[in-house]
Amino acid sequence: MTMIELNQAGRTFKVKRRTVHAVRDLTFTVAPGEFVGYLGPNGAGKSTTIKMLCGILTPSSGTVRVAGLDPSRRRTTLARHIGVVFGQRTTLWWDLPLKDSFELIRLLYKVDRKVFAERLAELTATLDLGPFMSTPVRQLSLGQRMRGDLAAALLHAPEVLVLDEPTIGLDVVSKAGIREFLARINAERGTTVLLTTHDLGDIERLCRRVMLIDHGRLAFDGTLDDLMASAPGLSSIEEVVTHLYTAGR
Ligand SMILES: Nc1ncnc2c1ncn2[C@@H]1O[C@H](COP(=O)(O)OP(=O)(O)OP(=O)(O)O)[C@@H](O)[C@H]1O
Numbered sequence: 718m719t720m721i722e723l724n725q726a727g728r729t730f731k732v733k734r735r736t737v738h739a740v741r742d743l744t745f746t747v748a749p750g751e752f753v754g755y756l757g758p759n760g761a762g763k764s765t766t767i768k769m770l771c772g773i774l775t776p777s778s779g780t781v782r783v784a785g786l787d788p789s790r791r792r793t794t795l796a797r798h799i800g801v802v803f804g805q806r807t808t809l810w811w812d813l814p815l816k817d818s819f820e821l822i823r824l825l826y827k828v829d830r831k832v833f834a835e836r837l838a839e840l841t842a843t844l845d846l847g848p849f850m851s852t853p854v855r856q857l858s859l860g861q862r863m864r865g866d867l868a869a870a871l872l873h874a875p876e877v878l879v880l881d882e883p884t885i886g887l888d889v890v891s892k893a894g895i896r897e898f899l900a901r902i903n904a905e906r907g908t909t910v911l912l913t914t915h916d917l918g919d920i921e922r923l924c925r926r927v928m929l930i931d932h933g934r935l936a937f938d939g940t941l942d943d944l945m946a947s948a949p950g951l952s953s954i955e956e957v958v959t960h961l962y963t964a965g966r
Pocket residue numbers: 730731732737738739740757758759760761762763764765766
């Protein structure tokens with residue numbers, strides 16, 4: 718059983734008569750319960766991959782499956798199985814208090830009132846949302862907003878969580894809190910997590926497996942230990958990743 722499956726997936730964009738290959742021949746699988754780091758330099762194709770996983774973008778070639786579904790054709794059904802957080806953007810309603818955004822999500826996903834209340838209570842406690850539950854989203858700090866977005870992505874209890882830079886711009890304490898929360902969700906609920914980040918501390922703390930994409934192609938797929946062993950003589954993850962990003966340029 719696989720939770721995420723890409724088979725020679727590719728995506729091109731036409732820019733001024735030129736074809737940009739954002740993602741090429743991408744083949745990998747992610748099993749249920751895995752916590753995978755998805756790394757790559759700017760412009761490597763990470764966001765394009767994530768958009769194909771959510772069904773926002775249709776692959777130009779190959780196939781993509783998430784929870785057994787073709788995301789671009791079954792986007793509504795897939796929404797029940799997947800949670801997505803884009804660190805740079807919020808999915809919450811800007812002018813509404815956080816709790817009203819959550820209630821709208823309950824209605825959208827048709828979650829039973831009692832089940833929802835239990836989940837929300839648990840997420841409120843683990844993410845410490847209580848102090849700003851009645852605050853409009855636009856007035857939240859970045860760290861508070863991110864915690865709100867994570868709760869919003871998990872209220873319908875998806876099996877797979879896709880995170881695009883969830884710790885961007887956060888201070889060390891907020892980052893540690895988010896990392897602890899994600900580790901817990903993965904361990905306790907068995908949620909499959911695909912994490913894109915430029916913060917290698919996120920990767921070190923959370924991911925056993927790392928995939929690295931460069932120029933739209935998979936350049937590395939292995940454990941964090943394999944990654945460290947791939948560049949003998951280099952001792953920090955920063956050095957190893959810099960080496961991989963600059964190799965072949
Ligand atoms: N809508 C689009 N139209 C044209 N080109 C695009 C589009 N979206 C992405 N690209 C191009 O595809 C390539 C991959 O972009 P993508 O956003 O997937 O990279 P990324 O790995 O997420 O980068 P970053 O770390 O900077 O967010 C880049 O060359 C980018 O310019």
